[in-house]
Amino acid sequence: MTSILTNTSAMAALATLRSISSSMEDTQGRISSGLRVGSASDNAAYWSIATTMRSDNAALSAVSDALGLGAAKVDTAYAGMESAIEVVKEIKNKLVAATEDGVDKDKIQEEITQLQDQLTSIAEAASFSGENWLQTDLTAAGGSEAKTVVASFVRDGSGNVSVKKVDYTLDSTTVLFDEGGDTGILDTTTTIEGAAVTLNINVAGVISEYTVEAFTTDDVITAGAGSSTFDGDYASDGTNDYVKVDDDTWVLAVDQTTVTDQEVAYEDSTSALWAVDTTSAPTATTSSVATIAIDGTTTSTQLDGLIQMVDDALTSMTSAASALGSISSRIDLQEEFVSKLTDSIDSGIGRLVDADMNEESTRLKALQTQQQLAIQALSIANSDSQNVLSLFR
Template identity: 25%
Template sequence: MTNSVHTNASAAIALQNLTRTNERLGDVQSRISTGLKVQGAKDNAAIWAIAQQQRAEVGALGAVKQSLDRATSIADVALSAGESVSDLLNQLKEKVVAAKDTSLTTQSRELLNADFQALLKAIASGIDNATFDGGNILNGSLSGGINFLANADASSFVTLSAKNLTLGGGIIDLTTASDSLLTITAADQALTRLDASIGKLNAALGEIGAQAKQIDAHKTFVGKLMDTLESGIGNLVDADLAKESARLQSLQVQQQLGAQALSIANQAPQIILSLFRGG
């Protein structure tokens, strides 16, 4: 190797090696600080593209889960209101059966009828207020129910059917205008309609309950699918921090050795001076 004060090949090689070590050290430090081995398309274009596509899928499934959460809330409110109505119908039956007693005085019958009418108004009020986020599937305002997202492509839906539980709406046949307990005949007619209403109400609530259970099951599936996709993304892009820690220590040693090698190489021109010293 030529000894020259213009060109120091050893120093150039040492500098190249130190630069490569510093670059690798920077990459390791970046992976440790972010926890990712693939942070962008520059790191691995194919893996990054796959990961981005799956992240979009997870985001879309998040919207599906939000829709299903809303469906669950609407169903829970509807079932709570429906069960309250069922309890009120049971109380109505007690009043109607009591009104069939032929020994009742006019005053007693009027008091029973007042209680009867009050319970009917309570049913109407409960149905009107069975609303969550503007959705009410019990007050007759919806004909076909409400559709909620079921998949990430928004091409499939789950439906929560609407049931008209208003007075005289087809399920509850009783109304405040046409039903009373002021006479035995009126009580007989009210009892017939009441028994039919109880049966239809129980069937309607059973259907809503079954749909709510289906929605809960699908929401659980969507949650598990999101977890699986996120795990898959992690397998593609997450860094193995145990390995990165070992690499960091190794590269730090290489960096120190490279710096020392460069320092030694930079001292080589000093040897040339000794060639020109007098004896």
């Protein structure tokens, strides 16, 4: 039946055209945005996942920036420690040179003083973004201070998030100078003892261990300005008396009549008895890497003690540098991992929500053809009403 009131053909053609236009609008939206899932209405599950992962990726970007800042701090501290190690090595070499007979120790001291000043300059300059890991006030911090470097942003299986960090502790084993005290590697006070010997001596019936000052035969001769006297195991430099306790080892002595029950006692040719002076103690001086002082009176024993002290400090500095190097290496690995993880997350989001442009372009071409055909069909359907006029001519 043909009706001029109800054109069913035109209605069908118009519905088809509307459907095609709607599909074209969706396709053009995907092409213009590049997204297959651009809103929750497109695919609620994929949109939710993509939104969460984009947020995590933004957090990882912040982690990457923090890693860069942390790496700069660690690298600055490592560079300072490495330079300080070279300076301390040079101080050690100077002290070794000072053991040579006839060397001008005062000149060597001048060089050591300059090297000490350089150590201070290195520690003060090793600062980045207001943080100095080589020089800090450990006393105010209670002996140690914790430093951290952001390493990663983690979301577990339950959806809980956390920021992981790399820890580094500033304490007496890692800091060169303690601004509030003397607990740093290079300002720790160390006791340098002179030559000493430990003996088990029976005093008043009690055997006790005594550490007393020891002298070589040359020391005794020097103390007497060449006029020292020797009588078997007894000697005198004119001021002090000595007894021999080992090969070329002498200790200060006291008259046996002033002590009782001495197990170690010596008799000279005059039948006088002499015993170890248990009240004598090895000569001691306090020094540190930052206050090394030598001159023409510095003995070889004291130099050996200073060399040992510097070597101990060098060992501690090497250990601290190793720790900084390990953290630096870990940060480098973490930066590489974060970069790869960010790319992987981007790729995963893309698989969920990105539009396939090849597919969308093909679909658009097809929809454009369908649209043209729908318009043509609607035109034909609308022309049917005009054909009714010919029946009344």
